[in-house]
Amino acid sequence: MLRKPVVLITGASGEIGHGLIHSLAADADRPIITLDVKSLAPELGRLVAQEFIGSILDTGLLERILSEYEVDTVFHLAALLSTRSEFTPMTAHHVNVEGTMNLLEFAQKQGESHGRPVRFLYPSSIAAYGLPDLATKTSLGKVTENEWTKPTTMYGCNKLYCEHMGRYYAKHYKQLAAEPLAGKVDFRCLRFPGLISAVTVPSGGTSDYAPEMIHAAAQGKPYACFVRPDTRIPFMAMPDGVEALLRLAAAPRASLGHTVYNVGAFNPSAEEVRAVVVQAFPGAEISYQVDAKRQGIVDAWPADVDDAAARRDWGYSPRYDFERAFSEYLIPTIRSRYQA
Known part of the structure; x- marks a missing residue:
């Protein structure tokens, strides 16, 4: 056969x-x-x-x-x-x-x-x-x-x-x-x-504090971020x-x-993410309640990665930077998910 x-x-x-x-x-x-x-x-x-x-x-x-x-x-x-x-x-x-x-x-x-x-x-x-x-x-x-x-x-x-x-x-x-x-x-x-998705609901991953902020704000629920405001790691849409x-x-x-x-695209601090979410959802209640164990894991990851080899060897070029990822992809898609 x-x-x-x-x-x-x-x-x-x-x-x-x-x-x-x-x-x-x-x-x-x-x-x-x-x-x-x-x-x-x-x-x-x-x-x-x-x-x-x-x-x-x-x-x-x-x-x-x-x-x-x-x-x-x-x-x-x-x-x-x-x-x-x-x-x-x-x-x-x-x-x-x-x-x-x-x-x-x-x-x-x-x-x-x-x-x-x-x-x-x-x-x-x-x-x-x-x-x-x-x-x-x-x-x-x-x-x-x-x-x-x-x-x-x-x-x-x-x-x-x-x-x-x-x-x-x-x-x-x-x-x-x-x-x-x-x-x-x-x-x-x-x-x-x-990796930040507008389609799937965050499932408690170590880097999920960014999408969790948006999902909570879109539902009008308070959210306590589990990392410090200055925490910075790379993300990608x-x-x-x-x-x-x-x-x-x-x-x-x-x-x-x-x-x-x-591969990387943008690396905002947790506070920079919070500011964008609050701007999109003015009534959002986002505070900080640091989980020391999870914070320790994130602190062991780089604040940013060098993806020059990917850009050079096979033309990697992300479509979404920080502003576009949130304004064009994440916030409108997640907002529509919870609208009646």
């Missing part, structure tokens, strides 16, 4: 998955298959060739996909996110590390089978960084991909290790074997900042995150000088 060439998206039911499906579905020559523990919404399900409901830890299911399809691109989005990973580190390791290993091995087998490298797109995180103290953070400015990678959270450790695993599969896989086997996985990684993945996936291999790329 002739296997069908497809794109595989794991963790497709999340918002990055939604954006990817809508963009990729326009190419009728490259059908999409998805793997997630949850079903896609019906309007998304109609855009994909097949949904597989299951876990990335199920190697039997991956073998079934391998036998039925010729996967030439993988967007591996499935993960246990930062807050839950901190409460359940063993589960986080199983899902985030072992699950990614399963997908890398799957891609390796696919590449060996059809004789072409499988493009493997992997979203990493600013959590891969770990700065020793606030004074260091304040003095650094923009941080490059290879500096200060000593993560302080389980999620960050998982992401950094998977960056290295991807590089291993791409360049050094089974390097003692008689025949060269590396190069069957074309691993490409984005190290995302805080979700549509730019989706577009960055697509642009990196489409880039010629020869143009890529890095395996892992920083």
Whole structure:
């Protein structure tokens, strides 16, 4: 039986998955298959060739996909996110590390089978960084991909290790074997900042204080921000995150000088976010009630990232800066969500 060439998206039911499906579905020559523990919404399900409901830890299911399809691109989005990973580190390791290993091995087998490298797109995180103290953070400015990678959270450790695993599969896989086997996985990684979505409701993530302010204000509810007013980390609007993945996936291999790329867009302080929200919702009640533990995590992340390599190598250029992200995307979309 002739296997069908497809794109595989794991963790497709999340918002990055939604954006990817809508963009990729326009190419009728490259059908999409998805793997997630949850079903896609019906309007998304109609855009994909097949949904597989299951876990990335199920190697039997991956073998079934391998036998039925010729996967030439993988967007591996499935993960246990930062807050839950901190409460359940063993589960986080199983899902985030072992699950990614399963997908890398799957891609390796696919590449060996059809004789072409499988493009493997992997979203990493600013959590891969770990700065020793606030004074260091304040003095650094923009941080490059290879500096200060000593993560302080389980999620960050998982992401950094998977960056290295991807590089291993791409360049050094089974390097003692008689025949060269590396190069069957074309691993490409984005190290995302805080991603802010206007569509999904914040779920308690460590960088969710920014969208939480807007959601509370739009509902007329008071909000106590869990970080200090001067807290500063980089952010990106979700549509730019989706577009960055697509642009990196489409880039010629020869143009890529890095395996892992920083991407950023704007880095307001918490107080600057509050000011914009209060301007849009004049009656908003936004105060500060600092959670020392969560503050400590955010203080270990850079105030900004250097994404010059992404801009140079594959033309990364975010559409939304701070002002546009809030005035054109976040505030109007979230406001309309709660209007009667």
